[in-house]
Amino acid sequence: MDIDALRSFLAFVETGSFTRAAKQVNRTQSAISMQMKKLEQDVNKSLFEKQGRLLSLSYDGQVFARYAKQLVQLHDDTLLQMNTAKPTTLLRLGCPDDYAESVLPTLVKLLHTQFTNLDLQINCTPSNRVKLMIDSGHLDLGVITRSPDSEEGYMLESAQGFWVYSPQHQAQQLQPLPIAIFQRDCRFHQATLEGLHKQSRDFKIIACCGSACALKGIVKSGIAISAMNELSIGDLPKLIDSNLPKLPTTDVVLVRANNQQNPVSDVFCADLSQQYRTNHRRDINTQPIV
Structure with a gap:
């Protein structure tokens, strides 16, 4: 009509x-x-x-x-x-689920302060997959754990590695030691195996996976202990045991796709990195003292 x-x-x-x-x-x-x-x-x-x-x-x-x-x-x-209607900015962000509860919320908040009408699409996938999607142009921005001695990306924060366990099950006392670890491309995978081999420690790999959520579920059930950085452990207690190998520190960084369609530039990422670190320090300083 x-x-x-x-x-x-x-x-x-x-x-x-x-x-x-x-x-x-x-x-x-x-x-x-x-x-x-x-x-x-x-x-x-x-x-x-x-x-x-x-x-x-x-x-x-x-x-x-x-x-x-x-x-x-x-x-x-x-x-x-x-x-x-105001123009909408589509931004495709990749982030491992390791950082979904720690890094991601602060980053999302900062991104929305930079864009008045942001269409933010988040893909939770392991760091290696985030890199592939960045390179192929399927993501604009990514949060990853960068490789040791690499200057890749824009620094967000460093995180110390810890062993985690379930106090109710005490899997760390079992022989051989049951461990659940990230996949081979993860720094903790190599550090864990090399450390246990150097100690001549008898261990059994229960599972390898790219999901921190899956590892935490395995640990909470008492099937195994695991190694992950402090940004990933959530409410899991740290296992302080001098008999276990010391774990490395990892750098969490921001990477961007290098294409003309990307709504964010290198200058933007550098500024976002600085804002994140400033915001993170403020969050730490304002936490109540227990």
Whole structure:
């Protein structure tokens, strides 16, 4: 149905006359008559009836009038919204679930302070997968654990590695020592195996996976102990045991895709990195002393 015809119909509803309706919408009376005939064809109903010399709405016309008002209003609201809506910035962010509860919330908050109308799409996947998606252009921005001695990315924070366990199950006392570790590309995978081998420690790998959530579930159930950095352990208690190998410190950094479509630049990432570290220090300093 033509929106102008609906406006003409509503003008008739308001004025009760084709003549006055034509003046209201700045059309000729014959043009109004043609529009009304077309509307009646569209709905397959007679919208008008004669009462003597006067033309009035039929029963179907009265029903149609309610819907016509809604259609015109919806049309006008749609155009208003589309014409006044602020441009949306699509940003695709990758982040391992290791940092979903620690790094990610602060980063999301900072990103929304930089963009007034941000469409933030987050993909939780391991660091190696984030790198691949950055390189292939499927992500704009990524949070990763960078390799040792690498200057890749923009520093967010460093995190010390810890052994974690379930106090209710004491899996660390079992022989051979049951461990659940990250996949081979993770720094803790190599550090854990090398450390245990150097100690000639008898151990058994219960599982290797790329999900911190999965590792924490295994540890909480008492099946194994695990090694992860302090940003990933959540509410798991640290296992302080001098008989276990010391774990390394890891750097968590921000990386960006190098393509023209990326809404964030290197300068933006450097500034975001600085804001994150400033915000993180403030969060630490304002934590209550127990």
